[in-house]
Amino acid sequence: MRIYSCDTLNLTASVLVIGAFDGVHRGHQQLIRQAKTQADWMQVPLVVYTFDPPPRVHFQKKLQLASLPVKLERLQRLDVDHTVVAPFDSFYASREAKVFLNEIRNMNPLSIWVGKDFKFGVNRNGDIDTLKQNFHVNSLDLVCCQDGEIISSTRIRHLIANNMTAKAEQLLGWQTVNV
Template identity: 50%
Template sequence: MVMHSCSPYTLFLPSSIVTIGAFDGVHLGHQALIRKVVERAKTFGIPAVVYTFDPPPRCYFQKVPMLTPPDEKLKRLKHLKVDYAILARFDEAYLSRSAESFIEELQMLNPVEIWVGRDFRFGRNRAGGLDELSAVFNVKTIDPICCNCGETISSTRIRSLIAAGRLEEARELLGNMKD
């Protein structure tokens, strides 16, 4: 895996499969999505790219604790056999970027598919969404992944479990990266 610290237009690929998200914790839900992206990339014989943020947007805006620091996140992504990880510095400068600027940056990756959550937003004031992304790229979404009890696996839920002292449940949702 090659890690690219992102300033706009730093990585050019002739083609790729891309997923974009905070991926804080790289929990079981994230792992399912990333495995799907890696599988699709292998099918096409092209690189799998994870575009993620440091810090995760929720940590930046809401000051919630980060589940995985950047080095741990990258280690987990490498374990999942991602070819490239773009770690974008999420700060005031990044927030000022237009939706069009973000799309231009993604075009440098020449994505055959882009996988995102159904609520994905991007650009200054969250101006871009699935419609804007789909106008330029082949966009795929994945339904939320649920645990055995039927609840959605999310970083927010894991943080809540940790805050409640339910550490074993939180660890289960984060998944064992050794398998």
């Protein structure tokens, strides 16, 4: 897997997945695996575009589930070809949605995978519909755990804060000692 900073990756074709992916939990893993299957079928590289730190850590000072090296190792294990890491600071967060769209246009995505609630650009001005006006977009139904609750980084943060490590690891699909 090759790693790039934002604004540096140009490709003639790709499949792109975008998100914070804090912890690379089992929901993230399913999203990335679906995208990988499609990328292999299309014979184009799979690109993950992610943020460091995760926007919730930057804005809301939430617990970070995995450091950048750990996140990158997990993405590598999922057979991602290229990962773009945007340094998520106040300057980056002030980018207009259309500037972000221009950046990803340089990767010529044949298909983009995001969750239904995906937002981007200053003040979260861009959404999945904005993305759909410009690209072919796929979204996956949110993956739930055995008890039917949606898996999310937020839920895993709560479990860790309440010392429910075994349950957190079950939703993560990785051991928390690796953070």
